Amino acid sequence: xxxxxxxxxxxxxxxxxxxxxxxxxxxxxxxxxxxxxxxxxxxxxxxxxxxxxxxxxxxxxxxxxxxxxxxxxxxxxxxxxxxxxxxxxxxxxxxxxxxxxxxxxxxxxxxxxxxxxxxxxxxxxxxxxxxxxxxxxxxxxxxxxxxxxxxxxxxxxxxxxxxxxxxxxxxxxxxxxxxxxxxxxxxxxxxxxxxxxxxxxxxxxxxxxxxxxxx
Amino acid sequence: xxxxxxxxxxxxxxxxxxxxxxxxxxxxxxxxxxxxxxxxxxxxxxxxxxxxxxxxxxxxxxxxxxxxxxxxxxxxxxxxxxxxxxxxxxxxxxxxxxxxxxxxxxxxxxxxxxxxxxxxxxxxxxxxxxxxxxxxxxxxxxxxxxxxxxxxxxxxxxxxxxxxxxxxxxxxxxxxxxxxxxxxxxxxxxxxxxxxxxxxxxxxxxxxxxxxxxx
DNA sequence: ACCTGAACACCGTTCAAGT
DNA sequence: ACCTGAACACCGTTCAAGT
Numbered sequence: 001x002x003x004x005x006x007x008x009x010x011x012x013x014x015x016x017x018x019x020x021x022x023x024x025x026x027x028x029x030x031x032x033x034x035x036x037x038x039x040x041x042x043x044x045x046x047x048x049x050x051x052x053x054x055x056x057x058x059x060x061x062x063x064x065x066x067x068x069x070x071x072x073x074x075x076x077x078x079x080x081x082x083x084x085x086x087x088x089x090x091x092x093x094x095x096x097x098x099x100x101x102x103x104x105x106x107x108x109x110x111x112x113x114x115x116x117x118x119x120x121x122x123x124x125x126x127x128x129x130x131x132x133x134x135x136x137x138x139x140x141x142x143x144x145x146x147x148x149x150x151x152x153x154x155x156x157x158x159x160x161x162x163x164x165x166x167x168x169x170x171x172x173x174x175x176x177x178x179x180x181x182x183x184x185x186x187x188x189x190x191x192x193x194x195x196x197x198x199x200x201x202x203x204x205x206x207x208x209x210x211x212x213x214x215x
Numbered sequence: 216x217x218x219x220x221x222x223x224x225x226x227x228x229x230x231x232x233x234x235x236x237x238x239x240x241x242x243x244x245x246x247x248x249x250x251x252x253x254x255x256x257x258x259x260x261x262x263x264x265x266x267x268x269x270x271x272x273x274x275x276x277x278x279x280x281x282x283x284x285x286x287x288x289x290x291x292x293x294x295x296x297x298x299x300x301x302x303x304x305x306x307x308x309x310x311x312x313x314x315x316x317x318x319x320x321x322x323x324x325x326x327x328x329x330x331x332x333x334x335x336x337x338x339x340x341x342x343x344x345x346x347x348x349x350x351x352x353x354x355x356x357x358x359x360x361x362x363x364x365x366x367x368x369x370x371x372x373x374x375x376x377x378x379x380x381x382x383x384x385x386x387x388x389x390x391x392x393x394x395x396x397x398x399x400x401x402x403x404x405x406x407x408x409x410x411x412x413x414x415x416x417x418x419x420x421x422x423x424x425x426x427x428x429x430x
Numbered sequence: 431a432c433c434t435g436a437a438c439a440c441c442g443t444t445c446a447a448g449t
Numbered sequence: 450a451c452c453t454g455a456a457c458a459c460c461g462t463t464c465a466a467g468t
Contacts, residue, residue: 022461032434034463043461101385107397114396128400128407129415133352136416140355170316181329182322185343192343200344201351207426208419237442247453249444258442 003029004039005053008046017091020047045102051095052103058085059109071119072210078113079138079202086142087195093143097135110135120213130212133205141198161191216254218244220268223261232306235262260317266310267318273300274324286334287425293328294353294417301357302410308358312350325350335428345424352420356413376406 007028011020022043026033040046061081068074086092100107113134117127168190176183222243226235237258241248255261276296283289301307315322328349332342383405391398 021459023459033461034435035433037462038432100382107394111394111396114400118396118399124399125403126415127396128403129412130419131396131400132412133416133419136352136355136359137348140351140358143355144351167315179322179326181326181333181342181346184333184339185329185346188340188343197344197347200341201348201420204345204348204420204423204427205416206423208422211422211426212419236440238440248442249454250452252443253451 001039004036004046005050008050009054012050012091013089047091047095048099048102051092051098052105054085054089054092055096055103055109056105058082059105059112061085062109062112070215071116072206072213072215075113075116075134075209076202076206078116079134080199082109083138083142083195083198086139087145090143090145093139096139120209120215122213126212130209133209134202137198137201137205141194141201145194145198164190164192219251219254219261220265223265224269227265227306228304262306262310263314263317266307266313267320269300269304269307270311270318270324271320273297274320274327276300277324277327285430286331287421287428287430290328290331290349290424291417291421293331294349295414297324298353298357298410298413301354302360305358305360308354311354335424335430337428341427345427348420348424349417352413352416356409356416360409360413379407380405 004025008020008025011024011028022033022036026036029035036046040049058081061084062078065074065077065081068077086096097103097106097110100110110131114127114131117130120127120130122130168186171179171182171186171189174182219240223235223240226239226243237248237251241251244250251261255264273296276299277293280289280292280296283292301311312318312321312325315325325346329342329346332345335342335345337345383401386394386397386401386404389397
């Protein structure tokens, strides 16, 4: 079981979601395709369990984090750690927290984030929404980040900067009268750092939360 | 071409992403499978174009919106309208803004959102990040909302409330000492409204943005 | 308890051929 | 310019059968 998940994650990491087929996985495990069905009932369950497997590592990172006096500072540190852990695994976004019956680590991680909101002056509903919002920013940013490369970048035929630059170029050719905003931000877009984009979105959410909690 | 996209969207709306196959689409169009390849080069391009097709309708909704004096109020109204438009189309989240060469409507929508940030006292980078964050909240929430039902709900065998309630029940059985946060929010989770969750995440982001802009 | 080969019912995509 | 049937190389899943 353990090795099924380990190899599944390895396959996902090496070549992306579409590379994880039962046939490829069986070959790596040195067995037949049907064997995998003894461990999981479907591909969906395999992905759910693979997700929880890597979330387990992220949870360990989270538990190694030093405590902060300010709960919002601690939420930030946790969100950044979580983002780092799943950054290179965009496939994870679609499965994280989808089935907490199978994803015990995801549930524990959710709990750990949520405990910080218990230290803030909020209603239960506000706490629920706050944690959902933070998880949303982390997962959403990681998914965005991972879906960007449209094949040629994955092949290594075109670098990420060149890819962004090509887009930026077509944007620059748009009529500035019709697209003033696109022209305003095209230089920011060109060669932009996804991590900064995530940090910025997180900061907006945390600032809103701090305001809400009156902290 | 127009009818290819219309039927593709109809198929997606009726039965979800997995129901859109070239064979099913060809049958609806009363032709052969290979015909579709005269209009699009691949299934990916079909999804890109189908996405832009429905974003066109959302864009029209946006343009019908009354102007607000406050740019942040206008951003809120736009985000809510966009959310409503894509709420029932979670498949869209994975494709929105993925290829603006093909998605002219998505680009125009991005521009329209961005123009509101031009009215705020921000740097170009802050504007770029702000629009990314807002789009992220909208798309992320819509995707979450759509991925939830795990088959039995889609089949109509189990209602959404019952599905949530079942989860809530397993959460209630967790040890309160280990899961204080889960216990704190389980009643909020049970029967919760996804739209409220989205509105709440949006409000946190907009509050942060207002603070940043000093408005 | 754990694994297997072979089959089943699908996919997206291609291609030579038609009008 | 537009469409087609038939094939190709895959999929996830099932099942009777093995140890």
